[in-house]
Amino acid sequence: MAQQHLDPTDPTARAVTGDALAGYLRGQATEFLRALRLHRETGGGQNGTEESVDAARALRHSARRISGSLHTFRPLLDADWSEEMRPELAWLSGTLALEHACAARLERLLLALHRLSGSAAFPAQSAASAVGGRVTGAGRGVPAPANGRGTGPATPPTATAERGNLTVGAAKAGALLERQLTLARTRAHSTALQALGSSRFHAVADKVAVLASEVPLTPTAASADLRPLAAAAGERLNDAVAALPLVTAGHPYNAEALIHGLSPDPAPHPQDGPWHQVRLLLRLHRYAGEVLHGDDPPLDVRLLAAGQALNLHRDASEAAAAAASAARTPRIAPATAYALGVLHADQRHEVEAARFAFQQSWQKRAVGTA
Amino acid sequence: MAQQHLDPTDPTARAVTGDALAGYLRGQATEFLRALRLHRETGGGQNGTEESVDAARALRHSARRISGSLHTFRPLLDADWSEEMRPELAWLSGTLALEHACAARLERLLLALHRLSGSAAFPAQSAASAVGGRVTGAGRGVPAPANGRGTGPATPPTATAERGNLTVGAAKAGALLERQLTLARTRAHSTALQALGSSRFHAVADKVAVLASEVPLTPTAASADLRPLAAAAGERLNDAVAALPLVTAGHPYNAEALIHGLSPDPAPHPQDGPWHQVRLLLRLHRYAGEVLHGDDPPLDVRLLAAGQALNLHRDASEAAAAAASAARTPRIAPATAYALGVLHADQRHEVEAARFAFQQSWQKRAVGTA
Numbered sequence: 001m002a003q004q005h006l007d008p009t010d011p012t013a014r015a016v017t018g019d020a021l022a023g024y025l026r027g028q029a030t031e032f033l034r035a036l037r038l039h040r041e042t043g044g045g046q047n048g049t050e051e052s053v054d055a056a057r058a059l060r061h062s063a064r065r066i067s068g069s070l071h072t073f074r075p076l077l078d079a080d081w082s083e084e085m086r087p088e089l090a091w092l093s094g095t096l097a098l099e100h101a102c103a104a105r106l107e108r109l110l111l112a113l114h115r116l117s118g119s120a121a122f123p124a125q126s127a128a129s130a131v132g133g134r135v136t137g138a139g140r141g142v143p144a145p146a147n148g149r150g151t152g153p154a155t156p157p158t159a160t161a162e163r164g165n166l167t168v169g170a171a172k173a174g175a176l177l178e179r180q181l182t183l184a185r186t187r188a189h190s191t192a193l194q195a196l197g198s199s200r201f202h203a204v205a206d207k208v209a210v211l212a213s214e215v216p217l218t219p220t221a222a223s224a225d226l227r228p229l230a231a232a233a234g235e236r237l238n239d240a241v242a243a244l245p246l247v248t249a250g251h252p253y254n255a256e257a258l259i260h261g262l263s264p265d266p267a268p269h270p271q272d273g274p275w276h277q278v279r280l281l282l283r284l285h286r287y288a289g290e291v292l293h294g295d296d297p298p299l300d301v302r303l304l305a306a307g308q309a310l311n312l313h314r315d316a317s318e319a320a321a322a323a324a325s326a327a328r329t330p331r332i333a334p335a336t337a338y339a340l341g342v343l344h345a346d347q348r349h350e351v352e353a354a355r356f357a358f359q360q361s362w363q364k365r366a367v368g369t370a
Numbered sequence: 371m372a373q374q375h376l377d378p379t380d381p382t383a384r385a386v387t388g389d390a391l392a393g394y395l396r397g398q399a400t401e402f403l404r405a406l407r408l409h410r411e412t413g414g415g416q417n418g419t420e421e422s423v424d425a426a427r428a429l430r431h432s433a434r435r436i437s438g439s440l441h442t443f444r445p446l447l448d449a450d451w452s453e454e455m456r457p458e459l460a461w462l463s464g465t466l467a468l469e470h471a472c473a474a475r476l477e478r479l480l481l482a483l484h485r486l487s488g489s490a491a492f493p494a495q496s497a498a499s500a501v502g503g504r505v506t507g508a509g510r511g512v513p514a515p516a517n518g519r520g521t522g523p524a525t526p527p528t529a530t531a532e533r534g535n536l537t538v539g540a541a542k543a544g545a546l547l548e549r550q551l552t553l554a555r556t557r558a559h560s561t562a563l564q565a566l567g568s569s570r571f572h573a574v575a576d577k578v579a580v581l582a583s584e585v586p587l588t589p590t591a592a593s594a595d596l597r598p599l600a601a602a603a604g605e606r607l608n609d610a611v612a613a614l615p616l617v618t619a620g621h622p623y624n625a626e627a628l629i630h631g632l633s634p635d636p637a638p639h640p641q642d643g644p645w646h647q648v649r650l651l652l653r654l655h656r657y658a659g660e661v662l663h664g665d666d667p668p669l670d671v672r673l674l675a676a677g678q679a680l681n682l683h684r685d686a687s688e689a690a691a692a693a694a695s696a697a698r699t700p701r702i703a704p705a706t707a708y709a710l711g712v713l714h715a716d717q718r719h720e721v722e723a724a725r726f727a728f729q730q731s732w733q734k735r736a737v738g739t740a
Contacts, residue, residue, distance in 0.1 A: 118630040170632040252622030253723030260488040261712045262540040327708045334707035338697045341711020342631045349719055353623030 016292050018076050018221035024291045025069060029212035032062035036205060039196070056096050056192070063093040066208070068287040072233045076224055078216035088204045095195045101318070102185035106177060108319050112346055113174050113339070117167060169335030173343060176326050176336060230288040237281040241362060244274055249355040250363070257352035258345055269348075272317045275355065279310035305361035313354035320347035386662050388446050388591035394661045395439060399582035402432035406575060409566070426466050426562070433463040436578070438657040442603045446591035458574045465565045471688070472555035476547060478689050482716055483544050483709070487537060539705030543713060546696050546706060600658040607651040611732060614644055619725040620733070627722035628715055639718075642687045645725065649680035675731035683724035690717035 035058035042051040067089035070082045195201055248254050260269055286307065289297050327340040405428035412421040437459035440452045565571055618624050630639055656677065659667050697710040 113632070115625070116628060116631040118633045167632050252726055253719065255485070255716075255719070255723075258486060258712070258716060258719075260486075261716070262483070262486040262537050262709055263488045327704070332704050334697070334702050334704050337704035337708040338711040338714075339632055341708040341713075342628070342715045343711075344708075345712045345715030345719070346625075346628060346631070349623070349625070349628075349715070353625075356622055 016226045018073075018217050018224050018226065020294065021069065021073050021076060021221070021226055021291055022215040022217055024294070025066060025215045026212055028062045028065045028069075029208045032059060032066070032208045033205075033212060035059040035062060053100070057100070060093040060096045063089045063096075064283070065287050065290070066211070067093070068284045069291055072284055072288045073226060073229050073291070075229065076218055076221035076226075078218065081216045085204075085207060088200070088207075092195065092201065092204055096192050098188035099185055099192055102181050102188055104315065105319050105322055106181040106185070108315060109177050109181075109323060109343065109347075110174055112319070112343055113170050113177075116339075116342060116346060117170050167335070167339070169333070169339035172333060172336040173323075173326070173339035176329060176332065176340075177322065180326055180329075181322065226292060230292055233281070233285050233288045237278070237285045240274065240278045240281050244278060246359045246362070249352075249359040252356055254352065257355070258348040261345055261348055269317065269321075269351075272313070272351065275310060275313050275358075276317075279307070279314060282307050282310060300365075302361050302365040306358055306365065309354045309358035309361060313351055313358065316347045316350035316354060320344050320351065323347060386596045388443075388587050388594050388596065390664065391439065391443050391446060391591070391596055391661055392585040392587055394664070395436060395585045396582055398432045398435045398439075399578045402429060402436070402578045403575075403582060405429040405432060423470070427470070430463040430466045433459045433466075434653070435657050435660070436581070437463070438654045439661055442654055442658045443596060443599050443661070445599065446588055446594055446596075448586035448588065451586045455574075455577060458570070458577075462565065462571065462574055466562050468558035469555055469562055472551050472558055474685065475689050475692055476551040476555070478685060479547050479551075479693060479713065479717075480544055482689070482713055483540050483547075486709075486712060486716060487540050537705070537709070539703070539709035542703060542706040543693075543696070543709035546699060546702065546710075547692065550696055550699075551692065596662060600662055603651070603655050603658045607648065607655045610644065610648045610651050614648060616729045616732070619722075619729040622726055624722065627725070628718040631715055631718055639687065639691075639721075642683070642721065645680060645683050645728075646687075649677070649684060652677050652680060670735075672731050672735040676728055676735065679724050679728035679731060683721055683728065686717045686720035686724060690714050690721065693717060 035055050039052060039055035039059065042049055042055060067086050070077060070086050070089075074082055245256070248256055256271070257269075260271070282303070286303065323340050323344040327337050327344070405425050409422060409425035409429065412419055412425060437456050440447060440456050440459075444452055615626070618626055626641070627639075630641070652673070656673065693710050693714040697707050697714070
């Protein structure tokens, strides 16, 4: 049901061949090189300006699409080249994503702390200093400040009044998270800079430069139909979704997400794994659609909503883990630990809410395409 | 819509006069005296046996019904007598309810701690020692152990294995709550015993004994129609429900209940007040129905579900407050405070879930009776 646009048995659909794949890969490689040039022109990320953040995001954007297409359409591409290329692209986009993830996580946790203190207005000064103005407009599923969730005043109060609304515990928890996640972000920033200056990165960039002009298709690929491979990606997604506990997720307030909230295991909740996996498969499915439909892919609002729910799921899951991890800091005050406990449970609750949202949009999808 | 059975404009309904009210009050007074006799025979609650708990519950049961009917049908009863009687009955049922409430709250919180540690099986030994076996079968909305919420083993493991599943923080939090709520329960028990031996109580009991044979109706009450007064009770309920934020409550995961989760105010959440008020009005509405329909009131499943949701709402709200209050104990370990924070947020989520459940059953009611 999820691959309606990729159905290879649809007789009205035009055949899409390996040429389209080559065109897509060339296009993404060109985007990659453009982003790289922009990145170098803006100081190579040394200054952390908005442009260099945009450039890094564009680099990740193309790297993910090239890597995903290499995976989905593997049989049509030179095997040795593919297998060498994919882990390098994954390393690159993973390394570049980390800094932004830390900043977004801190923003999400500080927003939640303010919401939990009965003050919904955005903690402007504190958050701006925390994320260095870098994530403007790039909030990864972070709710907008005036989202009607709170009872706070409509006009943003001064930072002092804001602080006054936070209890001592919440303020201390916020400061602790700010310290820990800012440190993690700084480290991620250095790692990304080192990566972009490394010979490993230059080797990837050289390969992408070759890809921009010459795609190593197999001899038969140019005339082969892409749709069966794209449909297989859709099938893998459907199978993974079918294995999710969607019946439970569709019952509001099932209290499943917090079930290991006090478990001694510091590792991420194992129950989140299958959802993260579906998130990746959904992305591959979307990229396969881009290859097939070129510049004008049909807009699937429900698929978009499902993907956003899974992004929220990932963000809330990681934020909850960050709160739990901060609570294990030695010698913190009980009030700080209490606030972190409330915050952890709140984020696990958002995990559950994201699963519910995914179930709702997926169900609509299934009904709509049946 | 909520007073469908009390609609005074319904021409098919038989007229119900003050005689029915007198009969109902005499019946409840008789029940009260029977419960009092049972209570004295079982040792006056000194031993805390199951019989004496049942007797105390029966006493509260009748006291609430007499008091509620005095309120709803006030114009038909001797005013001085009513005004003297009601606060005394409220004092009595309030005093008698406290001990059971403490025991049920502890049971609810210990169950939640085990659920949050990924172990859904009932903590048999610990809970039994905590509530002294008194609340058997009297769980006030406490979920059954095997409610499918957990992933724990189906057969109850030994108490040692159970303890092993709890982290240090959760175990310490459980011990702290057990200490505090057991102390509160013991105090409530003594207070109830003192109350039942007091001259104030004997005065109430004497008045109820008179009521069992002679109801002080006003001269015109015997032939007056009860239905307009019962309908007014239904109207008061409807008005109070209309003022609830039901649109928000009907959106799952609205995150409203925890919005003051870290507020410095130790008082109960002010947002809970209107819901508690509706709970009381729903009870008055139900009692008015009992007066009108005698021994055979029509079973309204949705009204029942709405009432149960509001009981859950009250229980979760009070349990959340108990967890927050325990976290303010001086010199507790950070791990204990963290567990109490998670527990507090969990119970506030149950508050939100109860509001959702109420909205769902009330909406069905409104549609069904439209």
